[in-house]
Amino acid sequence: MENVWTELRLMQGLLAAFVLSGLIGWEREQLGRSAGLRTHILVGVSAALFVVLADTLILRFSDDSAQVRFDLVGVLGAVVSGVSFLGAGAIFAGRRGEEARGLTTAAGLLATAGVGVACGLHLYVLATGATLLFLFTLGWLGRLVAEPHKSREAAEKRPEQKPD
Template sequence: MESVLTELNLMQGLVAAFVLSGLIGWERESRNRSAGLRTHILVGVSAALFIVLGENLVTNFAKQDDQVRFDMIGILGAVVSGVSFLGAGAIFSSQRGEGAKGLTTAASLLAVAAVGMTCGLHLYVLATGATLLYLVTLGPLGLLMGAKKGSGPTEED
């Protein structure tokens, strides 16, 4: 029973990542971007799960043998590398030479990975604050930049 309660406690990070990543995904979905609600939730929750699993490995196995080493920084780096690979798939060049498209979507995938990792570490205030900053960047700041250029929301997405 204790192990079930422990796992339920660990699920808090995944649920928080689900909600916060979902907010960012909802914003992307509402703008009809290539990566929307489900993609952002999957990336955010997966990042949180990798952190929870890594932390659990350290907690459960590091004490058993001094020769076993765990690198939590390596887990962070692996998540960033994996998400960057996904982000690269979201970026494409216009055939008309108008430049790259999908940069903001790729950046938002990296952002939800960071939020997910933060939730996996149970740093919920930090994760919520970062999510709010991301939403301001994607929403009002994007509208402001579009109005400044006189063309509506930016098309770099």
């Protein structure tokens, strides 16, 4: 029965990652982005799970043998590499000098993995603060940056006036 309570305590990190990653995913979903609610939740909870599993393995087996080496930093590197690979699939570079698309989606997935890692380490204040910063960046700053682009696009679409 003690194992059940221990595992339920470990689930706290996954549940926190679920909620915080879901907030980021919800923001992306509202804008109709390809990586939305479910994708961000899966990335965040998976990152938290890998950290919780690595931490559990270290605690369980670290004293058994000097030959066995555990490296939580290696797990973090693997999470970053895996999510970066996933993010790379979200980036599309245009032909003929068009700008790349999907960079914010890729960065958002990496940010969400960071939130998941923090939750897996039970650093809930840090994870919540980072989530708020990410939401501010994606939301308010995103709209602020989009305004000049909309004005420029509207100006480019206007028919050119001929001089009198």
